[in-house]
Amino acid sequence: MNDLIIIGSGPAGLSAALTAKRRNLSFVWFGNKNLSQKVLSASRITNYPGLIDISGEEMVDVFKKQIEHEKLEIIDKKVNNIMRVSDKYMVSAGSDVYEGKTIILAIGVDNKKSIEGEEGFVGKGVSYCATCDGMFYRGKDIAVLCTNKEYEEEVEFLAGLVNKLYLFVTYDTDIKLENADVIKEKPAKITGDTKVFGISYNESDGVEKSIDIDGIFILRDVIKPNTLLKSLAMDGNHIAVNRKQETNLPGVFAAGDCTGRPYQYTKAVGEGNVCIQSVVEYLAKNV
Amino acid sequence: MNDLIIIGSGPAGLSAALTAKRRNLSFVWFGNKNLSQKVLSASRITNYPGLIDISGEEMVDVFKKQIEHEKLEIIDKKVNNIMRVSDKYMVSAGSDVYEGKTIILAIGVDNKKSIEGEEGFVGKGVSYCATCDGMFYRGKDIAVLCTNKEYEEEVEFLAGLVNKLYLFVTYDTDIKLENADVIKEKPAKITGDTKVFGISYNESDGVEKSIDIDGIFILRDVIKPNTLLKSLAMDGNHIAVNRKQETNLPGVFAAGDCTGRPYQYTKAVGEGNVCIQSVVEYLAKNV
Numbered sequence: 001m002n003d004l005i006i007i008g009s010g011p012a013g014l015s016a017a018l019t020a021k022r023r024n025l026s027f028v029w030f031g032n033k034n035l036s037q038k039v040l041s042a043s044r045i046t047n048y049p050g051l052i053d054i055s056g057e058e059m060v061d062v063f064k065k066q067i068e069h070e071k072l073e074i075i076d077k078k079v080n081n082i083m084r085v086s087d088k089y090m091v092s093a094g095s096d097v098y099e100g101k102t103i104i105l106a107i108g109v110d111n112k113k114s115i116e117g118e119e120g121f122v123g124k125g126v127s128y129c130a131t132c133d134g135m136f137y138r139g140k141d142i143a144v145l146c147t148n149k150e151y152e153e154e155v156e157f158l159a160g161l162v163n164k165l166y167l168f169v170t171y172d173t174d175i176k177l178e179n180a181d182v183i184k185e186k187p188a189k190i191t192g193d194t195k196v197f198g199i200s201y202n203e204s205d206g207v208e209k210s211i212d213i214d215g216i217f218i219l220r221d222v223i224k225p226n227t228l229l230k231s232l233a234m235d236g237n238h239i240a241v242n243r244k245q246e247t248n249l250p251g252v253f254a255a256g257d258c259t260g261r262p263y264q265y266t267k268a269v270g271e272g273n274v275c276i277q278s279v280v281e282y283l284a285k286n287v
Numbered sequence: 288m289n290d291l292i293i294i295g296s297g298p299a300g301l302s303a304a305l306t307a308k309r310r311n312l313s314f315v316w317f318g319n320k321n322l323s324q325k326v327l328s329a330s331r332i333t334n335y336p337g338l339i340d341i342s343g344e345e346m347v348d349v350f351k352k353q354i355e356h357e358k359l360e361i362i363d364k365k366v367n368n369i370m371r372v373s374d375k376y377m378v379s380a381g382s383d384v385y386e387g388k389t390i391i392l393a394i395g396v397d398n399k400k401s402i403e404g405e406e407g408f409v410g411k412g413v414s415y416c417a418t419c420d421g422m423f424y425r426g427k428d429i430a431v432l433c434t435n436k437e438y439e440e441e442v443e444f445l446a447g448l449v450n451k452l453y454l455f456v457t458y459d460t461d462i463k464l465e466n467a468d469v470i471k472e473k474p475a476k477i478t479g480d481t482k483v484f485g486i487s488y489n490e491s492d493g494v495e496k497s498i499d500i501d502g503i504f505i506l507r508d509v510i511k512p513n514t515l516l517k518s519l520a521m522d523g524n525h526i527a528v529n530r531k532q533e534t535n536l537p538g539v540f541a542a543g544d545c546t547g548r549p550y551q552y553t554k555a556v557g558e559g560n561v562c563i564q565s566v567v568e569y570l571a572k573n574v
Binding site for chain 2: 053063
């Protein structure tokens, strides 16, 4: 079993991975091969100690070289769920499950609001993972909120399973699917009783429209932390941590934007580093 | 008056200075032109995100280039004392006094033990600053503990004032002064009643020897934080801070090794960055 599973490949995740290697931990690192969309799109960074007045692209480039130099591997799968099972954690990513004694969440922050009703229906018709839950909707009618071209593969997978698909997109795309209506709006509200039965949205002319559905898949870059890992304590929109980056769950640590402001690369790398010290202490005591 | 005074030029102080500039604060930065003896003497650093497998010397070199590029200025004076006066802080450095609305302590950590008796006699015969307190010992007999060749100028200054000087050195030196006995041992104990009257040490053969003195100057790289700034709350050997890097004193923040383990450059830069966010919040509320 792995000592550690790191989730996220922004500056906080990278910092944790570099120090985990140096501390000789066995670990698996999940993230995006492009590391961080946020860093990539930064214009100039003038206050990161050691990198003099660089662009976000240059920063990502240096980070990629460092990852290669240190022979670190990023597993480019989306983590859908984390479960505590006795004294370890099970991480489901894509269609595989990984086990770790400890977890570092370096998953960034999503400042976009949830859809009204979203949180109450998680597991009752709201899903974040096409490959995990798609089969439950074979032959049914579903909605999908797709926020990034990268997830269109998942949309196509779902279209192949279901009867009718209402595809909400928040970016420019020319995706066409036989059984899908493409709606260039955001869903406004998810409705249901013991499970989801409808979704509404506002058309461009302001008229509210409702559709009957059996479920909705929400494909976002960032999953809300306490959706990913149940009973994780939050502080507003952020994961609650102390100075050791400990969360309320034993063996689970968090670093970077997901723990709160300032949303700065320098703060993120610092917290990623501190996490490893805490992981090492935890392993020494508990395993 | 300055918005901010940063004390220390290791990675934490540098990170604070870079971000202070970016946030447009008016500030003064005290430190050593060589930045950090600790960084300089590091062999290989393989876990600092963005600097790939470098030596301590190379890291200092990059930091110096960045300081030049960002037109930051380090004032190479030793800070001797910080005092709160109404709602601001007075920092005495060398023979000058600087005023700031806020303070960031990035002063590193000294793991060397105090001399027995040292803490009880601060201001009663124990001094950390030759230029500040030398005049009080004109014509008297003093001891000096010198821990670094850099401070030999201060030793010479003192030798020119006093009658007899007992110079304890903890490094290799060939310093010679007419009125000084050079003792290549550490002082063991400072003795006195309402003020210092003696010092003892163990000779190389183990025999304890006592000397009558009127005072002792202790010239160390790192001054204990609560000696520098009275009533600063400590947590053991470290400055007590919360997640915002706030100390118990309003407007005083701390970052880097002085706030505790891990003693890592990456952790230090992160904390230096967070300090600026807290300084900005403090200034918005209090000034």
